[in-house]
Amino acid sequence: MPWTIQATSVTGESHHANGNQCQDAHAWQEHNTTVLTVADGTGSAPHAGPAATIAATTITSLLATTTNNDQNPDELADAGKKALAATRNVIDALPSAYNSAGTPASINDFATTLLSATITSTHILIIQVGDGAIVTMDDQGTFSALTRQQEREYVNDVHCLTANDYENHATINVTPIDGITTVFLMTDGTECLGVQRSKNTPAPGFFQHILSLENNDDLRAFLTSPPVRERTDDDRTILIARKTP
Amino acid sequence: MNDEHYMNEARDCPDARFADNDSRSPHVLLLDTSKSVERAGGDLNNGVQAFARTLKENPTASNRVEVAIVTFGKGGVNVLCDFTQAKHFTPPTLTFGGDTPLGQGTNTGLDLIAARKQLYRAHGIDYSRPWVTIITDGAPTDHWQTAAARLHEEEAARKIACYCVGFGNADMNVLRQLAPPNRPPLMLNDLRFEELFTWLSKSQIIVSAAAVGTQQALPPVDGWAVTQR
Numbered sequence: 458m459p460w461t462i463q464a465t466s467v468t469g470e471s472h473h474a475n476g477n478q479c480q481d482a483h484a485w486q487e488h489n490t491t492v493l494t495v496a497d498g499t500g501s502a503p504h505a506g507p508a509a510t511i512a513a514t515t516i517t518s519l520l521a522t523t524t525n526n527d528q529n530p531d532e533l534a535d536a537g538k539k540a541l542a543a544t545r546n547v548i549d550a551l552p553s554a555y556n557s558a559g560t561p562a563s564i565n566d567f568a569t570t571l572l573s574a575t576i577t578s579t580h581i582l583i584i585q586v587g588d589g590a591i592v593t594m595d596d597q598g599t600f601s602a603l604t605r606q607q608e609r610e611y612v613n614d615v616h617c618l619t620a621n622d623y624e625n626h627a628t629i630n631v632t633p634i635d636g637i638t639t640v641f642l643m644t645d646g647t648e649c650l651g652v653q654r655s656k657n658t659p660a661p662g663f664f665q666h667i668l669s670l671e672n673n674d675d676l677r678a679f680l681t682s683p684p685v686r687e688r689t690d691d692d693r694t695i696l697i698a699r700k701t702p
Numbered sequence: 703m704n705d706e707h708y709m710n711e712a713r714d715c716p717d718a719r720f721a722d723n724d725s726r727s728p729h730v731l732l733l734d735t736s737k738s739v740e741r742a743g744g745d746l747n748n749g750v751q752a753f754a755r756t757l758k759e760n761p762t763a764s765n766r767v768e769v770a771i772v773t774f775g776k777g778g779v780n781v782l783c784d785f786t787q788a789k790h791f792t793p794p795t796l797t798f799g800g801d802t803p804l805g806q807g808t809n810t811g812l813d814l815i816a817a818r819k820q821l822y823r824a825h826g827i828d829y830s831r832p833w834v835t836i837i838t839d840g841a842p843t844d845h846w847q848t849a850a851a852r853l854h855e856e857e858a859a860r861k862i863a864c865y866c867v868g869f870g871n872a873d874m875n876v877l878r879q880l881a882p883p884n885r886p887p888l889m890l891n892d893l894r895f896e897e898l899f900t901w902l903s904k905s906q907i908i909v910s911a912a913a914v915g916t917q918q919a920l921p922p923v924d925g926w927a928v929t930q931r
Contacts, residue, residue, distance in 0.1 A: 658721075660721035
């Protein structure tokens with residue numbers, strides 16, 4: 458396979474304190490292309506965790522089957538748009554399913570962000586709804602953010618896939634893969650550690666440190682270490698795809 | 703500690719493994735310190751101490767939350783404590799006397815918040831929606847209606863989130879007009895200030911933490927609030 462993938466999600470201390478499980482999710486699939494996804498169930502939406510998992514796995518499986526290495530950027534973007542709409546349709550069906558099972562639910566109970574990267578042999582398709590970040594490292598060791606910061610006044614306001622106007626806040630971009638050797642996807646609990654929001658610039662020290670960690674145990678130990686917990690008590694997810702030599 | 707110093711505090715001691723992101727959650731306590739509050743003064747002071755203590759116990763909130771205290775009563779309206787990071791916040795002891803210039807106090811609190819937001823923007827610091835908590839035991843003795851209109855407008859525009867709490871002989875009819883329509887005032891059960899302030903700090907910790915999307919589930923208010931009146 459062209460990419461080696463590593464991923465972890467840790468429960469934030471604020472979620473522990475409220476008796477909640479981790480509401481972040483991550484998924485990946487390698488078929489013709491490599492699809493990487495993270496999602497963050499937002500705030501206190503009661504079914505945010507399942508929503509994040511369903512959104513991440515749905516869009517990942519859709520993109521894995523609808524994208525290939527022969528598509529041009531317009532075709533990739535179209536596949537992305539359709540996969541996003543279909544994922545929203547799946548989320549839309551959840552309230553009635555929960556209601557029929559005796560659990561009252563409305564669409565806002567399934568609030569989640571969604572961030573996905575599909576890597577072909579020539580391009581990366583980026584799908585972004587809400588916060589979180591996708592950062593790349595090239596063969597010169599330079600880090601770049603492929604995602605944008607949300608336009609919002611308050612740091613804890615977030616656009617969700619469940620919003621009526623989610624399409625107005627969704628970003629679908631295709632960028633050339635040239636020189637990229639590593640792709641990082643992260644939810645906002647990790648983004649705040651590694652990307653300076655005011656300038657949308659990656660902090661090289663953070664990603665270099667992440668790459669120096671040998672395995673998932675070390676990665677989880679770092680993400681739960683005191684310097685990290687002083688900076689955030691949110692759920693933290695990072696997915697790392699390294700180009701196989 | 704002046705603002706310029708502590709705005710740059712994190713940057714003076716950077717950890718190269720992390721991005722330089724600062725985030726703040728401002729909270730103004732608007733407290734009635736008129737003569738009639740004196741009998742409950744000990745409980746009110748203990749409540750503010752509980753607020754400070756609970757915030758300090760949370761590593762993230764102690765860095766993010768900033769507290770300001772505006773009093774209305776003895777000496778008129780007084781900014782007793784300008785915005786201070788929770789980890790450095792040591793509540794001054796409240797003293798009591800005078801009338802109840804609630805309208806002027808409200809305007810002063812809202813002006814503090816507006817100025818704080820400008821400072822955040824100037825330093826590239828993210829912030830969450832500011833909170834204003836008004837606690838009073840009486841009827842205002844100044845013109846409060848204009849302040850109420852401003853409060854309503856700023857709440858409706860999501861510039862602030864305002865909570866009004868009455869205690870003792872509070873004029874709840876006035877508080878119902880002062881408080882934002884979407885968040886009616888609550889009456890404090892007896893003098894359960896410590897429970898009220900503990901609720902405030904725990905709620906502030908929630909809103910200063912993770913992204914909240916469209917919902918914020920705060921802890922229940924029963925225990926400190928009279929829920930049927």
